[in-house]
Amino acid sequence: MDDEPIVRWYWIGDHLGYLGNLLADHAVIALVPVLIGLLLAVPLGLACARFPRLYQPLSAVFNIVYALPSLAVFVVLIPYTGLATQATVMFPLTFYALAVLLPTTVDGLRAVPDSVRQAATAMGYGPWHRLTAVELPAAVPYLIAGLRVAAVSSISLASVGALVGRGGLGYLFVDGFQRTFPTPIVAGITLIAVLALAVDLLLVAARRLLAPWAVREQGAGS
Amino acid sequence: MIRFEGVGKRHPDGTVAVEGLDLEVPTGRITVLVGPSGCGKTTLLRMVNRMVEPTSGRVLLDDTDVAELEPAKLRRGIGYVIQQAGLFPHRKVIDNIATVPYLLGWDRKKARARAAELLELVGLAPETAKRYPFQLSGGQQQRVGVARALAADPPVLLMDEPFSAVDPVVRAGLQEELLRLQSELHKTVLFVTHDIEEAVRLGDQVVVLREHGRIAQLADPHTLLTSPADDGVAAFLGRDRGLRGLGLRPAKAVELRPVDDGLRYGGWELALDDERRPIGWIDRSAGTAELQPSAGYRPDSDTLRAALDAAVLSPAGVAVALDADGRAIGTASREAVLAALTPAGGGPVSVRKPDPADAMGTPAGADTVGTADGADVVGTADGADGGR
Numbered sequence A: 001m002d003d004e005p006i007v008r009w010y011w012i013g014d015h016l017g018y019l020g021n022l023l024a025d026h027a028v029i030a031l032v033p034v035l036i037g038l039l040l041a042v043p044l045g046l047a048c049a050r051f052p053r054l055y056q057p058l059s060a061v062f063n064i065v066y067a068l069p070s071l072a073v074f075v076v077l078i079p080y081t082g083l084a085t086q087a088t089v090m091f092p093l094t095f096y097a098l099a100v101l102l103p104t105t106v107d108g109l110r111a112v113p114d115s116v117r118q119a120a121t122a123m124g125y126g127p128w129h130r131l132t133a134v135e136l137p138a139a140v141p142y143l144i145a146g147l148r149v150a151a152v153s154s155i156s157l158a159s160v161g162a163l164v165g166r167g168g169l170g171y172l173f174v175d176g177f178q179r180t181f182p183t184p185i186v187a188g189i190t191l192i193a194v195l196a197l198a199v200d201l202l203l204v205a206a207r208r209l210l211a212p213w214a215v216r217e218q219g220a221g222s
Numbered sequence B: 001m002i003r004f005e006g007v008g009k010r011h012p013d014g015t016v017a018v019e020g021l022d023l024e025v026p027t028g029r030i031t032v033l034v035g036p037s038g039c040g041k042t043t044l045l046r047m048v049n050r051m052v053e054p055t056s057g058r059v060l061l062d063d064t065d066v067a068e069l070e071p072a073k074l075r076r077g078i079g080y081v082i083q084q085a086g087l088f089p090h091r092k093v094i095d096n097i098a099t100v101p102y103l104l105g106w107d108r109k110k111a112r113a114r115a116a117e118l119l120e121l122v123g124l125a126p127e128t129a130k131r132y133p134f135q136l137s138g139g140q141q142q143r144v145g146v147a148r149a150l151a152a153d154p155p156v157l158l159m160d161e162p163f164s165a166v167d168p169v170v171r172a173g174l175q176e177e178l179l180r181l182q183s184e185l186h187k188t189v190l191f192v193t194h195d196i197e198e199a200v201r202l203g204d205q206v207v208v209l210r211e212h213g214r215i216a217q218l219a220d221p222h223t224l225l226t227s228p229a230d231d232g233v234a235a236f237l238g239r240d241r242g243l244r245g246l247g248l249r250p251a252k253a254v255e256l257r258p259v260d261d262g263l264r265y266g267g268w269e270l271a272l273d274d275e276r277r278p279i280g281w282i283d284r285s286a287g288t289a290e291l292q293p294s295a296g297y298r299p300d301s302d303t304l305r306a307a308l309d310a311a312v313l314s315p316a317g318v319a320v321a322l323d324a325d326g327r328a329i330g331t332a333s334r335e336a337v338l339a340a341l342t343p344a345g346g347g348p349v350s351v352r353k354p355d356p357a358d359a360m361g362t363p364a365g366a367d368t369v370g371t372a373d374g375a376d377v378v379g380t381a382d383g384a385d386g387g388r
Ligand SMILES: Nc1ncnc2c1ncn2[C@@H]1O[C@H](COP(=O)(O)OP(=O)(O)O)[C@@H](O)[C@H]1O
Pocket: B011, B012, B013, B015, B016, B017, B035, B036, B037, B038, B039, B040, B041, B042, B043, B044
């Protein structure tokens, strides 16, 4: 590998279509779980805000899932989902996304100032109506901040999926290592970074659009 | 009218917030609950819209026990204003104000038109409509909070220390505004504050509370300041309650010396311009042309306190009475102002707010707060106003 250059441009030129497919594959594997995670986190978060006792046990479960090594989870799942299916990777990624998004949703709902909650109640909002019509929209900046963390970590985690036969851009790492050929590795890293950056910028733009009132709001880890 | 009957609140942890309170809040008037922090003011206020349920006694709203009313419906008929405004951060000002109309199912256009009306009513510029709450100052947010509470024209307004979080100058403006609004709208207002100054300024009747919501005194502001029920209330009112009481009495009572009778007081002479506007005081003994500033007041709208203040500030010890255009109509020495403190006949006159009952053309007798007569008359008038 001594005289092998870091990048052989011709290889990249020859494999543009292939790289494009891997990139699209990677985006789906990484981001669909985040989307599903969001769709689950919102109702679960609302339920936790309404019934605070739910939150402790639920967040404990997701924290444990989050702590499990991803590779081990993939391997354990193979008998159920089959090797090389997208579900093998997407299923655990959904849980990881949920583990990030549930606390941010609950935090966001809780961060709504008490005065806002009381004013809403005093104007005749019932508890659920208030949660969905007042507290949830007010928590949007938190949700988007959570989505940014979840999306970026999901994009990075998805590459591990290659080790179980299905991994979008992660396959380039396996390939490069096996052939001691760094070009695919560099291409893979670059594309993952580009994907993560693009998604992040998209979410920042979404925040501007959906929560223009939050420009001054600090917090929410963004 | 709101009536508290033997109302108590004991929290599950054993804290007694309020114990056995009886109180009538007359229709169309401002009743202020004032007392130290933790004495149960907020608890009492929230019993009216059922955000707190009493553990004993009952609260009646126009003779209906609020416990029999559905909370959401009850609340949409009661305006509520709190210290932190509690505006919805994600909604523009106009939609914040229109909240209750939306909840009542008005169509969007009608609700927004009504909100725009209210924006103007509370003295905010039309372009404020499109702003978000974070773009407003504290005082502006409070105005929006008041507008939002008034949006569906509820007959009852609950206000929990609404002006406590803004600086004194803004607070004075908001108080002024509330009195002006009230003179137009005649709401039944239950107003909570820990600031006695604010209480006597705004209240038609003031309820001084002790811990556990016990009433130490219930009186109109003038009576409260001049004859506190006991040492505790006197201490709560503060040392200069006598002076503050002057702020409740009209400057009209001061006898003026007409301008035509001369402008000399001892060694001082008041200089007027061609339009009779004061220029200043000339010190005749000093023999210099230097003018000392004169201090004036408006007999038709100011209080005795303002008149006395002007007399004290004047180098000659003489306050200049001015008309609406700033022209001198007479002068009043310190002695003349002090003479007005002991009125020859009749009790103290309350001048501060137009009396809603009087405005409706009822006999003068209706001015005592809390009479069934006054309540009825205003109630009917409110109903007539209510239809938009
Ligand atoms: N949910 C609650 N549980 C226990 N005690 C309470 C609760 N809410 C209020 N209190 C107590 O009731 C008393 C009256 O409170 P509050 O009405 O808020 O007073 P204020 O508005 O006059 O400051 C206080 O001693 C307060 O600590």
